[in-house]
Amino acid sequence: MSYASMSARKIASRQKGSSSFERRKYPLERKRTMSGANTDANENIARQDDPIGSCKVTCSALNVRSGAGSGYARIGGLTGGKSVQVYAVEGDWLKIAYGTGFGWIARKYTDFKEKPLFDVTITGDVNVRTGPGKENQGLGVLYPGEQYSVYEEKDGWYRIEYKGQVGWFHGSYCTVNGENPGPGGNDDKVVAAGKKAEQAARALMQQSKTEGWVYNQSKRKENGYYDCSSFCCRAWKAAGYDFNWANSGSMGKKCDDASASFSANTKAIAGDLLFFALKATDNYKGISHVAIATDNQNEMIDPGTKSISISNPNGSYYGGKLVLIGRPGMMIK
Numbered sequence: 001m002s003y004a005s006m007s008a009r010k011i012a013s014r015q016k017g018s019s020s021f022e023r024r025k026y027p028l029e030r031k032r033t034m035s036g037a038n039t040d041a042n043e044n045i046a047r048q049d050d051p052i053g054s055c056k057v058t059c060s061a062l063n064v065r066s067g068a069g070s071g072y073a074r075i076g077g078l079t080g081g082k083s084v085q086v087y088a089v090e091g092d093w094l095k096i097a098y099g100t101g102f103g104w105i106a107r108k109y110t111d112f113k114e115k116p117l118f119d120v121t122i123t124g125d126v127n128v129r130t131g132p133g134k135e136n137q138g139l140g141v142l143y144p145g146e147q148y149s150v151y152e153e154k155d156g157w158y159r160i161e162y163k164g165q166v167g168w169f170h171g172s173y174c175t176v177n178g179e180n181p182g183p184g185g186n187d188d189k190v191v192a193a194g195k196k197a198e199q200a201a202r203a204l205m206q207q208s209k210t211e212g213w214v215y216n217q218s219k220r221k222e223n224g225y226y227d228c229s230s231f232c233c234r235a236w237k238a239a240g241y242d243f244n245w246a247n248s249g250s251m252g253k254k255c256d257d258a259s260a261s262f263s264a265n266t267k268a269i270a271g272d273l274l275f276f277a278l279k280a281t282d283n284y285k286g287i288s289h290v291a292i293a294t295d296n297q298n299e300m301i302d303p304g305t306k307s308i309s310i311s312n313p314n315g316s317y318y319g320g321k322l323v324l325i326g327r328p329g330m331m332i333k
Helices: 188-211 228-239 248-257
Strands: 053-056 061-065 074-079 083-090 093-098 101-106 118-122 126-129 138-142 147-150 152-154 157-162 165-170 174-176 273-276 289-293 300-303 308-311 322-326
Touching: 074 101, 083 101, 138 157, 138 165, 147 157, 188 228, 188 289, 188 300, 188 308, 228 248, 228 289, 228 300, 248 273, 248 289, 248 322
Parallel strands: none
Antiparallel strands: 053 083, 061 074, 061 101, 083 093, 093 101, 118 147, 118 174, 126 138, 126 165, 152 157, 157 165, 273 289, 273 322, 289 300, 300 308
16 A cells, blocks of 8 residues: 655654554454364454544545546545545545445545554664665654654655655664564564565465365364464465474464564564464463464454454454564574
């Protein structure tokens, strides 16, 4: 998803008691169907995102379109002063609730202000640039102790507001709510391995839909069957690390023992293992479910009991239940 220049805020002091996964909420509505097995558990049914904000129409009349662009069909309109819920941002367009579904409106004709993903504190002198990469023009320098709100992350770069402009800096020069990934956590090889695991997980998710995979813990190693941990084992084996069919708790312990794990309020990167404590269990740290992170902090590849699909780690079911983040790429020798 591409984002246009958006308003951000430089905060006076870091907000306490929140995590990168908790700052922006996209809860899911779920009906509980718990597995009776003790190794892994998950609940998975139809999902419905919560709005990320609201806005008011600032012109006299505004077209509502079927997609994010003026080339899409007009499906209706809004009058000036009308307030609507916003569900997504794509470039200069806002996805809103309209009728019984969704529509898109031009952001420049509203008062919408984007909510931050999380807040950071700068830990070392770092250049801020016009785009996510060293090849982009420099705008200035951020200094230790300065604090900013982050609105987008792309390939390890964070988007902020810098002196009234959109600025980008590399995320290795900051802490997220007091947490820093530490040496090796964002090495190029580690990041590449994580992306490979995410890609493998997406391919497996599509394969599961095509072939009709069935959730079955007793047959989890067999073709056509899976549970949450065996799915993640398959994805990471394709990326170069073999968990040898460990269950979710054992996977978390392996990451911990290898110093390849982070606390729940650390910002995850693509391919990270997200360990949740969803029900009472004797597993390590009470872990009963594992999923694979994507570059989007509000999405994960979720091997649920009904299907393998994209879920939200901040949702009404998962929110507050993340206990550990594993980064297996750090264990690849």
